[in-house]
Amino acid sequence: MTAIAASPGRSNLQRFLSGYGQEIVVFLSIIALFVVVGAINPRFLSDTNINSIFAGNAYIAIAAIGMSMIIIAGHIDVSVGALIGVIATIAGTLAVSGYPIWVAWLVPILFSIAVNAGVGALVAYTRIPSIVVTLGMLSILKGGLISLTAGEWITDMPPEFMIAQMRPFGIPAAVYFMVALTILAALFMRYTDFGRSIYAVGGNMEAARAAGINPERTVVGVFALHGLFAGVAGILFATQLQVIQSTVPPNLELTVITASVIGGVSILGGTGTVIGSTLAAILFACIGSALIFLNVSAYWLRAVLGLMILATVLADMARRRRAK
Amino acid sequence: MTASKLLRHETILAVLTVIALAVLASLSDKFFTPENLLNQGRLMAEVGLVALAMTFVIVTGGIDLSVGSILGLTAILLGVFWKNLGLPLPAAIVLALACGTFAGWINGFIITRFGVPPLIATLATLALYRGLAEGISEARSVRGYPEWFFFFGQGEVLGVPFQLWLLGLATVIAAVILGLTPFGRATYAIGANETAARFSGIRVDATKLWIYTAAGFCSALAAVIFVSRVTTTRSDMGTGLELDVITGVVLGGTSIFGGRGTIIGTVLGLILIQALKNGLALSGVKGDGTIVVIGLVLIGAILAGALFDKNRGG
Numbered sequence: 001m002t003a004i005a006a007s008p009g010r011s012n013l014q015r016f017l018s019g020y021g022q023e024i025v026v027f028l029s030i031i032a033l034f035v036v037v038g039a040i041n042p043r044f045l046s047d048t049n050i051n052s053i054f055a056g057n058a059y060i061a062i063a064a065i066g067m068s069m070i071i072i073a074g075h076i077d078v079s080v081g082a083l084i085g086v087i088a089t090i091a092g093t094l095a096v097s098g099y100p101i102w103v104a105w106l107v108p109i110l111f112s113i114a115v116n117a118g119v120g121a122l123v124a125y126t127r128i129p130s131i132v133v134t135l136g137m138l139s140i141l142k143g144g145l146i147s148l149t150a151g152e153w154i155t156d157m158p159p160e161f162m163i164a165q166m167r168p169f170g171i172p173a174a175v176y177f178m179v180a181l182t183i184l185a186a187l188f189m190r191y192t193d194f195g196r197s198i199y200a201v202g203g204n205m206e207a208a209r210a211a212g213i214n215p216e217r218t219v220v221g222v223f224a225l226h227g228l229f230a231g232v233a234g235i236l237f238a239t240q241l242q243v244i245q246s247t248v249p250p251n252l253e254l255t256v257i258t259a260s261v262i263g264g265v266s267i268l269g270g271t272g273t274v275i276g277s278t279l280a281a282i283l284f285a286c287i288g289s290a291l292i293f294l295n296v297s298a299y300w301l302r303a304v305l306g307l308m309i310l311a312t313v314l315a316d317m318a319r320r321r322r323a324k
Numbered sequence: 325m326t327a328s329k330l331l332r333h334e335t336i337l338a339v340l341t342v343i344a345l346a347v348l349a350s351l352s353d354k355f356f357t358p359e360n361l362l363n364q365g366r367l368m369a370e371v372g373l374v375a376l377a378m379t380f381v382i383v384t385g386g387i388d389l390s391v392g393s394i395l396g397l398t399a400i401l402l403g404v405f406w407k408n409l410g411l412p413l414p415a416a417i418v419l420a421l422a423c424g425t426f427a428g429w430i431n432g433f434i435i436t437r438f439g440v441p442p443l444i445a446t447l448a449t450l451a452l453y454r455g456l457a458e459g460i461s462e463a464r465s466v467r468g469y470p471e472w473f474f475f476f477g478q479g480e481v482l483g484v485p486f487q488l489w490l491l492g493l494a495t496v497i498a499a500v501i502l503g504l505t506p507f508g509r510a511t512y513a514i515g516a517n518e519t520a521a522r523f524s525g526i527r528v529d530a531t532k533l534w535i536y537t538a539a540g541f542c543s544a545l546a547a548v549i550f551v552s553r554v555t556t557t558r559s560d561m562g563t564g565l566e567l568d569v570i571t572g573v574v575l576g577g578t579s580i581f582g583g584r585g586t587i588i589g590t591v592l593g594l595i596l597i598q599a600l601k602n603g604l605a606l607s608g609v610k611g612d613g614t615i616v617v618i619g620l621v622l623i624g625a626i627l628a629g630a631l632f633d634k635n636r637g638g
Contacts (some may be wrong), residue, residue, distance in 0.1 A: 076443070078567075128626050129580045131387075131443075135567060136626075139619025147613040250563075254451065261444060299462050303455025309448035310434070317438050 022316070023276040026263060030283050037290040044293040053285045055164070055172035059084070059236040060252075061281035062178055064259035065185045066229030068277040071260050072189075073222045074202040075123060075130035077116075080230055081252030082141035087112050087234025089145060092154035092244040095161040104161055108238075109231030113224050115141075120223025124216040142248050149246040157239075164240040174236050181232065182278040189274060198222050258305065259284060262312050333577035336628070337592045344596055348603025355603050362485055366553070368598045369487035370395075370546040372591070375569045376498040377539040379590045382573055383502070384532055385515040385582025386442035390431060391543040391569060393453035395562030398424035398547035400457040403466030403557035413473060421544045427453055428540015432533040450566070457559040466557040477553025487549045494542075499587040507531065515582025571622050572597055596621070 038045040063080055070077050087108040094104035119137055123130045166173040189195035200208035201215045201222075208215050238244050262283070263276030284305065291301055349356040374391050381388045398420050405416035427449070434445045479486045502508040510531045513521040522528050543562075551557050576593030578585025597618055604614045 122623070122627070126627060128623075132574055132580055132626055133623060135571060135574075136619040136623035138567065139571070139615045139622065143613060143615030143617075143619065147616065254447070257447065258451070261447075297459070297462060300455065300459040302451050303459050306448055306450070306452025306455050309444075309451060313440050313444050313448060314434075314438055317440055321439075 022263065022312075023273060023279060026276060026279040026283055030279065030286055033283070033286050033290055037293055041293045044290065049289060049293075051172060053289050054178070054282070055174045056240065057281060057285035058172075058174035058178035059164075059233040059240070060255055060259060060285070061278040062181055062229055062236065063233035063252075063256045064263070064277040064281050065181060065274045066226035066233075067256050068260040068263065068272055068274045069185070069189070069198055069222050069229075070130075070226050071257075072202045072272050073198045073219060074205070075219065075223075076257070077119070077134045077223075077226060078131060078253050078257075079119075079134040079138040079141055080226075080256055081250075081254075082138050082145070082248045083112060083115065083227075083230050084234040084237055084252060085246075085248040086141050086145050087231055088238035088244050089149055089154065089246045091161075091235055091238045092157055092246075095157045096154060101158065101161050105163070105235055108234060109228065112231035112234060113227035116227030116230065117220055117224040120220040123223070124219035138253075145246065145248060152246055154244040154246060155242065157242075157244075162239040164236045164238075174240065177232060177236060178278065181229065182274060185229075185274040194218070194221060255281075255284065258309055262309060334586065334589045334592060337575070337577060337589060337596065337625070340625075341592055341596045341599065344599055344603070348599060348607065351603065351607035355606050360602070360606075362483075362488070364598050364602050365488040365491075366485040367602075368594055369485070369491045370550050370553075371565065371568050371572060372491045372594050373494055373542045373546045373549075374539070374565065375572045375590050375594055376494055376587060377535070377542040378569050378573050379498070379576070379578055379585055379587055380502060380511055380535045381442070381539055382570075382578045382580060383511050383515045383582055383585045384535060385518065386435065386532070386536075387446065387570070387580075388428075388431060388442065388536065388539045389446040389566045390427070390449040390453055391539060392562040392565030393450045393457065394424050394427045394540055394543035395547040395550065395565055396457040396559055397427060397453045398544040399551050399557045399561045400461045400559050402548065402551055404460060406469075407466045413470060417548055421541070421548065424544025424547060425537060425541040428543065429533065429537040431540065432536030435536065436529040436532050454559075454563075461557075461559040463559060467555065469552075469555060474552050474555060477549050477551070477555075487553075490545075490549075495587060495591055502587055507534075511535065512583060515579075515584070517583075568597070571618065575622055575625050 034045065043049065063084065067077060067080060090108040090111060091104050094107060095101065115137070119130075119133055122128060122133050164172070164174045168176070189198065197208065197213045197218045200211065200213055201218045205215050208218075237249070259281040260272070260277045261280075263272065263274075263278070263280035287304060287308075288298075288301055291298060291304070345356070354360060374395075378388060378391065401423050402416055402420035405411045405419050406413050409416075411419065431442075431446055431449055434440050434449075435442050476486060481489055502511060510521065510526045510528075513524070513526055514528055514531060518528060543565075546565075547562065550561060572594040573585070573590050574580055574593070575596065576585070576589030576591070578589060600617055600621065601614045604617060609617075
């Protein structure tokens with residue numbers, strides 16, 4: 001959304017390219033990946049595989065939308081993986097305890113919003129850095145989860161609870177959620193006062209205050225919103241398999257943060273879009289799947305991801321330097 | 325930023341630690357025994373070594389999330405150099421230490437040369453180094469180290485675990501460098517105001533490069549001790565180490581914004597965490613319940629510090 005500051009006199013196309021540069025790069029990478037890997041191994045393009053890439057990773061993309069908002073506001077949340085684990089466990093427990101399905105879906109989401117609003121309030125009003133608060137929250141959620149559930153798996157959930165496995169018109173429900181939430185969030189960030197105030201606060205907190213924005217309220221709001229997205233992600237995560245493992249999914253927070261950053265959200269705050277983070281989450285999923293189809297050992301997946309983050313960040317820094 | 329203010333936080337922390345020790349001792353008679361305390365010291369050494377370097381990193385206003393991955397990578401390389409390449413074990417140790425140190429240097433190079441924010445640079449290398457460890461090892465573990473190697477992780481000197489001596493020595497060195505040398509003053513100056521430090525002729529980039537390299541070296545050293553203590557090498561070693569380390573450093577009063585912090589504070593923070601973990605476990609709290617307490621203590625301590633600061637300032 002750096003397009004807002006684009007100078008007059010440039011063509012619309014140029015403005016579009018400079019505003020969405022990173023998103024376009026990620027999008028083209030996805031296309032290139034499909035073409036190249038599909039040419040080498042056509043099974044990569046089979047319906048089953050494409051469905052599993054999109055449906056199996058939609059929750060990561062949705063969590064990355066909230067994370068992008070947090071990072072745009074100049075903060076970070078390292079507890080999101082633990083939170084998603086907790087949400088999934090609460091949802092599963094409610095579902096097998098005979099509560100109505102809508103309760104099992106809604107209560108964990110409200111819990112997630114409440115927890116994150118609390119984190120946001122701590123960050124906004126006490127000025128404790130978000131990395132410290134969410135580091136503490138990570139310990140609390142993770143420890144609480146394991147000590148309360150003793151790592152017992154939840155199984156035999158009612159079929160009508162499994163929202164991620166539903167397939168209206170043959171497309172997995174998780175994909176609808178991912179697309180709809182990405183579009184809604186993108187419109188929200190671009191066209192509402194609150195969305196714009198998130199950019200303003202991340203760009204320069206004091207300037208935002210001088211412009212009449214209440215930065216504290218914005219930070220609490222953006223954390224609560226992040227809680228909403230994490231909540232939906234948690235429900236999809238809970239319902240995509242027949243079993244909930246009652247543990248914290250390893251490295252999930254890292255994957256989510258990485259998706260935001262590769263998608264073009266500057267870790268310095270103030271710039272980036274949620275479309276980019278969704279595209280980046282899809283790109284990761286494609287790379288993971290492509291490595292398998294190319295017979296590259298899955299053990300190298302993380303090294304590839306690490307190199308990608310590094311390359312993206314270095315390119316971003318180079319571009320900034322040129323822009324100066 | 326005055327000395328009295330620094331001492332304040334550490335005094336609070338010291339009192340808190342003493343209270344925690346007293347309460348834990350009264351909850352379980354197994355807690356305050358020499359064997360238990362020495363054993364806890366043994367368990368603390370790996371996190372402790374890394375936390376000393378991390379204190380420098382955070383005082384400059386930076387962060388290093390990749391320390392756990394450097395530990396994992398060094399451990400794997402140690403196994404590979406010795407078992408797969410057939411190098412003599414001492415050579416493998418030295419070479420693995422060098423690689424871990426180099427991994428830290430790369431962090432520093434990316435941060436200083438390209439101006440990448442440390443959080444992002446080390447997030448990337450966290451994934452990269454762990455990925456290399458996983459790729460190189462392909463999830464195979466290395467066992468069967470010779471008996472003498474276990475001295476580093478399990479041996480004792482004068483009745484005290486070897487690594488506790490090492491941690492003690494490293495603590496003194498770190499405290500002297502940070503507190504008494506021009507290098508230490510440069511570290512604080514960078515954290516307080518990097519631009520000002522640059523204009524007053526401090527070699528900002530060189531200082532930072534040294535500090536991230538040192539963090540790599542400490543992580544590598546911790547890796548050798550870890551492998552020696554648990555007698556096996558696995559690629560997931562040190563996962564989550566960065567969180568334990570940062571918690572200890574921040575609990576010790578080092579400001580996450582940089583410019584403030586001491587080695588004594590870090591050591592107190594580490595002792596408090598280790599005592600809580602062990603004491604609660606001994607008094608019947610299940611393993612993971614203790615993590616909750618650590619999270620609460622972390623937020624509580626920082627909150628208390630923030631409120632305290634506000635009252636003093638206003």
